[in-house]
Amino acid sequence: MARSNILLTSAGRRVELMQAFQDSLGARLPSSRVYCADLKPALSSACVAADSQYSLPGVTSPDYPQALLSLCRELDIALVIPTIDTELLVMAQHKAEFAEQGVTLVVSDELLIALCRDKRLTPRLYSELGVDTLAILDPAALTFPCFTKPAGGSSSIGAFRLDRADEIDQGMRDDPDRMYMELASPDWGETTVDIYCDRAGEVLAIVPRQRIETRAGEVSKGCTRRGWLHAYLAARLKRIPGGMGCLTLQVFTDDVAQRCYAIEINPRFGGGYPLSYAAGADFPGWLIDEYMLGKTPEPCDSWEEDLLMLRYDAKILVRHHASS
DSSP states (O other): OOOOEEEESSOTTOHHHHHHHHHHHHHHOTTOOEEEEESSGGGOHHHHHSSOEEEOOOTTSTTHHHHHHHHHHHHTEEEEEOOSHHHHHHHHHTHHHHHTTTOEEOOOOHHHHHHHHSTTTHHHHHHHHTOOBOOBOOGGGOOSSEEEEETTOOTTTTOEEEOSGGGOOHHHHHOTTEEEEOOOOTTSEEEEEEEEEOTTOBEEEEEEEEEEEEETTEEEEEEEOOHHHHHHHHHHOSBOTTOOEEEEEEEEEETTTTEEEEEEEESSOOTTHHHHHHTTOOHHHHHHHHHTSOOOOOOOOOOOTTOEEEOOOOOOOOTTOOOO
16 A cells, blocks of 8 residues: 655754645645654644654664654655755655665655755756856955855855955865855845656656845745846756756846855755745645656646745744653
């Protein structure tokens, strides 16, 4: 019998993403369930809000792949949805093993993930796709001002502007993961683009989300936009070899010159994806159709334009919580 449930890993605060999967799954397979797992599920709001919560070891643990597979067997999991960058490569390396057990890890191919995870390599991918990027600078021949960040970082941690050479301390010089790049103009806008790739890497949807305001690297105010950027990307992003499910592109936009400068790709659901979902880009539903129901999703360009999202903090209360 085919497996019928979905598991979100490293679920953390991703309540809206979990609810999107619940809604899309419930509309198709009402008796199926969405489960969440985390290192400390009792302290994860998404885990507490899910149908059930489970614990997994840290993704860097050698026990992680087998623990995940055992949990998938126990819970009759059909789809596993990773939510953080550090999970992606590990899962990509074990896709075939899980597929033999009827479990689909919704993660892009290993090569694509490697190009996305090391942001010094990402311009190579964008070049193949025909999309312009900001220049990566030689650390030995920097021009100022410029921008620096960890090549394998996320959530804007360790990313900042440099105006002078004396702002580079010894720790930065000795850091092999430290990269330097061209500084974006303050007049440019910043946009996140949610893209859906089917099992052949064909791009079925492109949804640009203007980043109006961010907090800790995640959008707190955003708005879906179409316009010239959508046309620019639609003309270039027909297929992303090795892509699977949701890929999240980060780009700067010069609206006056109508030019796009891409900086990175996160091959997973981004924190602001719930805006695209609300606009009608039902990526969870397409994953269910494609990998659980055997249906072929159709390209979608009918999502709602100029939909504004304003986020706020909410609470989940757990009574009689044991100390941990």
